[in-house]
Amino acid sequence: xxxxxxxxxxxxxxxxxxxxxxxxxxxxxxxxxxxxxxxxxxxxxxxxxxxxxxxxxxxxxxxxxxxxxxxxxxxxxxxxxxxxxxxxxxxxxxxxxxxxxxxxxxxxxxxxxxxxxxxxxxxxxxxxxxxxxxxxxxxxxxxxxxxxxxxxxxxxxxxxxxxxxxxxxxxxxxxxxxxxxxxxxxxxxxxxxxxxxxxxxxxxxxxxxxxxxxxxxxxxxxxxxxxxxxxxxxxxxxxxxxxxxxxxxxxxxxxxxxxxxxxxxxxxxxxxxxxxxxxxxxxxxxxxxxxxxxxxxxxxxxxxxxxxxxxxxxxxxxxxxxxxxxxxxxxxxxxxxxx
Amino acid sequence: xxxxxxxxxxxxxxxxxxxxxxxxxxxxxxxxxxxxxxxxxxxxxxxxxxxxxxxxxxxxxxxxxxxxxxxxxxxxxxxxxxxxxxxxxxxxxxxxxxxxxxxxxxxxxxxxxxxxxxxxxxxxxxxxxxxxxxxxxxxxxxxxxxxxxxxxxxxxxxxxxxxxxxxxxxxxxxxxxxxxxxxxxxxxxxxxxxxxxxxxxxxxxxxxxxxxxxxxxxxxxxxxxxxxxxxxxxxxxxxxxxxxxxxxxxxxxxxxxxxxxxxxxxxxxxxxxxxxxxxxxxxxxxxxxxxxxxxxxxxxxxxxxxxxxxxxxxxxxxxxxxxxxxxxxxxxxxxxxxx
Numbered sequence: 001x002x003x004x005x006x007x008x009x010x011x012x013x014x015x016x017x018x019x020x021x022x023x024x025x026x027x028x029x030x031x032x033x034x035x036x037x038x039x040x041x042x043x044x045x046x047x048x049x050x051x052x053x054x055x056x057x058x059x060x061x062x063x064x065x066x067x068x069x070x071x072x073x074x075x076x077x078x079x080x081x082x083x084x085x086x087x088x089x090x091x092x093x094x095x096x097x098x099x100x101x102x103x104x105x106x107x108x109x110x111x112x113x114x115x116x117x118x119x120x121x122x123x124x125x126x127x128x129x130x131x132x133x134x135x136x137x138x139x140x141x142x143x144x145x146x147x148x149x150x151x152x153x154x155x156x157x158x159x160x161x162x163x164x165x166x167x168x169x170x171x172x173x174x175x176x177x178x179x180x181x182x183x184x185x186x187x188x189x190x191x192x193x194x195x196x197x198x199x200x201x202x203x204x205x206x207x208x209x210x211x212x213x214x215x216x217x218x219x220x221x222x223x224x225x226x227x228x229x230x231x232x233x234x235x236x237x238x239x240x241x242x243x244x245x246x247x248x249x250x251x252x253x254x255x256x257x258x259x260x261x262x263x264x265x266x267x268x269x270x271x272x273x274x275x276x277x278x279x280x281x282x283x284x285x286x287x288x289x290x291x292x293x294x295x296x297x298x299x300x301x302x303x304x305x306x307x308x309x310x311x312x313x314x315x316x317x318x319x320x321x322x323x324x325x326x327x328x329x330x331x332x333x334x335x336x337x338x339x
Numbered sequence: 340x341x342x343x344x345x346x347x348x349x350x351x352x353x354x355x356x357x358x359x360x361x362x363x364x365x366x367x368x369x370x371x372x373x374x375x376x377x378x379x380x381x382x383x384x385x386x387x388x389x390x391x392x393x394x395x396x397x398x399x400x401x402x403x404x405x406x407x408x409x410x411x412x413x414x415x416x417x418x419x420x421x422x423x424x425x426x427x428x429x430x431x432x433x434x435x436x437x438x439x440x441x442x443x444x445x446x447x448x449x450x451x452x453x454x455x456x457x458x459x460x461x462x463x464x465x466x467x468x469x470x471x472x473x474x475x476x477x478x479x480x481x482x483x484x485x486x487x488x489x490x491x492x493x494x495x496x497x498x499x500x501x502x503x504x505x506x507x508x509x510x511x512x513x514x515x516x517x518x519x520x521x522x523x524x525x526x527x528x529x530x531x532x533x534x535x536x537x538x539x540x541x542x543x544x545x546x547x548x549x550x551x552x553x554x555x556x557x558x559x560x561x562x563x564x565x566x567x568x569x570x571x572x573x574x575x576x577x578x579x580x581x582x583x584x585x586x587x588x589x590x591x592x593x594x595x596x597x598x599x600x601x602x603x604x605x606x607x608x609x610x611x612x613x614x615x616x617x618x619x620x621x622x623x624x625x626x627x628x629x630x631x632x633x634x635x636x637x638x639x640x641x642x643x644x645x646x647x648x649x650x651x652x653x654x655x656x657x658x659x660x661x662x663x664x665x666x667x668x669x670x671x672x673x674x675x676x677x678x
Contacts, residue, residue: 135583145521148529182484182571190487190568213575217583229529230572232521233565236552237573241580244474244556245616252612259608266605269598273591277584 002314004099005091008038009066009084011103012300019046021306026054033057038084063087067104073111089116092292098317099293101309117292122329126289127158136219140166145232152195160329161288162223168319175222178211284309341653343438344430347377348405348423350442351639358385360645365393372396377423402426406443412450428455431631437656438632440648456631461668465628466497475558479505484571491534499668500627501562507658517550519565623648
């Protein structure tokens with residue numbers, strides 16, 4: 001049995017999304033138990049309609065407060081000690097849950113998770129990692145904004161964490177790790193990236209070299225390592241470009257009666273195409289480098305989307321991701337020192 | 340009359356693209372004269388078929404060498420003093436041409452342009468700027484890779500240069516300048532960006548604040564300022580995502596006989612949609628901050644695409660972009676010191 005705690009009050013819609021998502025996740029995985037954290041009275045009412053077979057795998061843990069979506073990390077940390085987010089993370093710390101999922105605000109979630117769970121030995125700062133699609137499959141990209149001005153050692157730590165995550169989530173023996181770089185500058189890249197490249201090349205990770213922004217979407221790699229500022233811009237650009245293109249496509253198909261007719265005829269194809277690039281399939285960013293598993297869902301996620309984040313959390317539990325990051329890092333660093 | 344020198348040998352296809360592009364540009368603009376730089380014998384043969392009305396606005400300048408697409412900037416600079424690239428830039432330096440266009444390799448072009456033309460007073464390093472589409476229109480983004488680890492003063496210089504360029508190319512009185520940042524980190528962004536924000540807010544540029552990666556594609560801004568590493572990743576990501584989506588779309592329409600039929604019916608709509616996001620319309624990156632105008636075309640550009648880069652060069656000539664960057668920067672810095 002895998003037990004996951006849900007910050008049931010987090011996200012833009014709170015229980016309107018988290019409860020239906022819990023239902024989807026429980027249906028999909030008979031070995032899953034969920035602890036819903038939040039307002040006991042409210043949540044009790046909300047789960048009353050669950051099928052008995054599912055309801056017996058759900059429990060509720062009361063939390064009297066809620067972290068707002070625009071609340072600062074420090075305010076959440078100091079003023080919301082009984083928030084659904086904090087209590088859900090506490091359950092991981094105390095071993096009652098194997099992982100926690102929250103759609104609450106990223107800054108508060110990262111600060112709280114770091115404060116409660118602490119980082120693993122050898123990890124300077126946790127990182128955020130999610131997968132984004134490519135023609136061939138997908139890449140796990142990190143960091144996505146928890147760290148700016150990352151040093152070469154940070155980039156190396158990201159590489160180890162991303163490699164373990166990709167191996168766990170995708171069942172790959174030896175994930176291909178690439179370092180995001182640019183090819184335009186007179187002397188390519190910056191010093192941090194160049195130093196990280198030497199460290200990675202000398203390590204026993206499956207390091208395949210530099211990758212440029214456009215190649216990431218072609219395939220050929222499993223993990224893409226970069227500074228958090230750069231990774232965040234890449235992730236947001238991906239979202240922005242996809243939305244812009246779908247806007248232009250809609251506009252083209254709505255232009256006149258003939259194109260509207262074409263739209264009706266092309267509808268099944270357009271639907272299957274949309275499904276392929278559906279961002280909901282990629283929802284669930286892992287906070288890596290902590291002594292426990294925390295997965296962040298998009299704040300505006302729907303139930304399908306949030307359920308995907310729960311699935312990622314259970315995969316990380318089954319593969320003991322934090323323990324594997326710890327042992328992998330220790331092995332690599334020992335070998336590095338021995339050289 | 341505007342005179343533009345073309346590195347006729349540059350790019351993946353050399354004269355096979357640059358000569359037809361010259362023809363398109365001359366047809367489109369009766370006030371344009373072109374100096375084709377490269378192998379005299381070869382170019383003379385190639386322009387033999389031009390209509391007399393166009394041919395009289397074309398001259399040839401011999402250059403015995405050619406910079407290879409993978410040649411290092413230092414090798415181009417030291418070993419190719421009679422390259423078509425170098426001679427084309429020399430023509431700008433000597434005042435024989437108002438601007439130069441090359442599809443040669445970016446590193447060599449930037450190094451040569453900087454060496455020959457020198458930077459403007461007050462500019463530490465030149466930047467590369469191009470426009471990318473948004474739902475509303477487009478943004479001029481800089482830097483795209485000439486500078487890594489940009490300081491807040493560099494970011495300010497980029498803002499001035501981008502603002503002048505947008506004003507010249509798009510005929511906007513006071514372009515809206517945004518600073519690319521991330522919203523995910525506990526304390527948003529990095530120090531360089533935060534300091535640049537204060538400088539920009541205190542300046543008389545039309546600074547509209549921070550922008551995140553996804554917003555760039557929605558509209559609401561004209562110029563987006565960022566470090567070259569970040570900008571390069573953003574530009575390449577845009578290309579990569581667009582190609583991946585078009586790949587998925589093609590795949591969906593080719594899946595079976597029914598979807599192929601739908602593709603035929605939807606073809607006119609798909610074509611108008613493709614035209615809208617055609618990257619060829621955005622070809623032409625400006626090297627800004629130099630004492631002269633240099634526009635870089637994509638190495639793989641076709642004639643239509645390369646002609647667009649020539650058009651951008653002529654617009655910059657007509658609006659005296661380098662002189663305006665110089666005077667704008669001087670005015671802003673004087674006011675800043677006076678405060």
